Amino acid sequence: MKFGGRDAPSILGWSVEKVSVRWEKTLAEPDVDSFSKKISGMLVEDVQRRAKFIRIILCSAELVIHLRMSGDIRVESDALPLQPHDRLVVWFTNGFRLAFNDTRKFGRVWFLKEAANFFEGLGPEPLGGLTKNDFHTLLQRHHRQIKPLLMDQRVVAGLGNIYTDEALFLAGIHPLKKSSAISKKQAGKLLQEIQAVLRKGIETNGASIDWIYRGGQFQNELHVYNRTGLACHNCGAEIVKIKVGQRGTHFCPKCQPEG
Numbered sequence: 001m002k003f004g005g006r007d008a009p010s011i012l013g014w015s016v017e018k019v020s021v022r023w024e025k026t027l028a029e030p031d032v033d034s035f036s037k038k039i040s041g042m043l044v045e046d047v048q049r050r051a052k053f054i055r056i057i058l059c060s061a062e063l064v065i066h067l068r069m070s071g072d073i074r075v076e077s078d079a080l081p082l083q084p085h086d087r088l089v090v091w092f093t094n095g096f097r098l099a100f101n102d103t104r105k106f107g108r109v110w111f112l113k114e115a116a117n118f119f120e121g122l123g124p125e126p127l128g129g130l131t132k133n134d135f136h137t138l139l140q141r142h143h144r145q146i147k148p149l150l151m152d153q154r155v156v157a158g159l160g161n162i163y164t165d166e167a168l169f170l171a172g173i174h175p176l177k178k179s180s181a182i183s184k185k186q187a188g189k190l191l192q193e194i195q196a197v198l199r200k201g202i203e204t205n206g207a208s209i210d211w212i213y214r215g216g217q218f219q220n221e222l223h224v225y226n227r228t229g230l231a232c233h234n235c236g237a238e239i240v241k242i243k244v245g246q247r248g249t250h251f252c253p254k255c256q257p258e259g
Contacts, residue, residue: 008075011044011056014092026087026100028108035111039063039090051122051157055115063090064110064118065100071107074099122157126194136187139179146182147175148245150194159194162218163201165225165250167194174256175242175249224250 016039021032030038038061046057054073056063065073078097082089088100088109100109112118124130124138138156142149150156150164159167168175170193173186182190204218219226223233228241228250237254 009096011047011075011092011096011098014044014094014096016040016042016044016058017091017093019091020089021087022082022089023087023102023105025105026102026107026109027111029110029112039111049158050119051125051153052160053119060113062112062115064112064115066108068102068104068106068108070104071100071102074101121154123153123155125157126159126191127198130191132184132188132191135191136182136184139182139187143178143180145176145244146173146179147249148247149179151245151247156194158198161247161249162222162225163194163197166197166221166223169224169251169256170197172256174258175244175251176258224252226250 019036019039021027021035024032027035039058042058042061044056045059046055048055048057052066054065054067056065065071067073075096075098078091078095082099083101085101085103086099087102087105087107090098092098100107110118124134139146139149142155147164147168150159150167151161165175167190171186171190173182173190200221201218204221206218224239227239230239231237232239232252232255235252235254237252239250240253241248241250243249
């Protein structure tokens, strides 16, 4: 298992000894006292992901973590000193701990008896068996700009700003194009590129774009994101940045024509 771009031992089968909530708002649900009492003694049975949430499956509950903008998870020996921005810490009985570090305090943790309702309403996973036909049908149901539509977790789960910009560029689709105007062939190409950039992101441990994001190499693969004013690798045109749905959006006006 890898957390924060570093190799770490698997936590499967480990037993929780105690927890510490060092910034109370990090824990969205339940209250700190209930969390501390109920999680003690629980075994870790599995670790999964749904959309942008990390799911730590316990024997009779689930720990759900959203890293948001600056969250990071470390699995390490409890002999090491804690770090200044560690917001929530889970100690195991074997001398290891899991620390949730979050400089900007946007991340959240939920301790849930049953998580099914929590994830209700999320869209399909791009890497979870979504077919080209199903994806095209999904796009046709809406008449929205493709960039914000792809980032709507109720429509497609797990896509963020960087990967959406990169996939749209590779598919040759303008970020303002209406989803209902995307052909079946274009939809197939777009899904293919979404899957490709996500797999590359996983392979390279994500993107390290400022001092908070450590260990990733996906920034070395970028075609348009964060390249405003630079030449397109494909055609030499200048990369443009606009605001779409309150998010900075990067594209090549030649490779991604608006028509």
